[in-house]
Amino acid sequence: MAANALTPAQQHLLKLFSYNDSDEYALEIQEVLTRYFQERLDKEADRLWDEGILDQKRLDELRNEDLHKSRNGQVGA
Numbered sequence: 001m002a003a004n005a006l007t008p009a010q011q012h013l014l015k016l017f018s019y020n021d022s023d024e025y026a027l028e029i030q031e032v033l034t035r036y037f038q039e040r041l042d043k044e045a046d047r048l049w050d051e052g053i054l055d056q057k058r059l060d061e062l063r064n065e066d067l068h069k070s071r072n073g074q075v076g077a
Contacts, residue, residue: 006014016029048054 013029017026045054
């Protein structure tokens with residue numbers, strides 16, 4: 001696998017962690033990021049629901065679908 005350069009977001013996170021390397025700080029950053037992305041996910045799910053793209057029938061279908069496989073059967077693609 002070829003080495004990839006760090007994205008600007010990854011570089012910024014590394015700078016954040018360089019100021020304080022305690023486990024407590026790492027957990028705090030993780031919690032903040034988790035809340036942020038959960039809020040974004042909730043907003044997007046609400047939008048899809050309001051627009052009729054997502055409904056209970058589709059949620060039931062997704063419950064039984066292996067989301068780790070792509071449409072062509074490859075894992076992680």
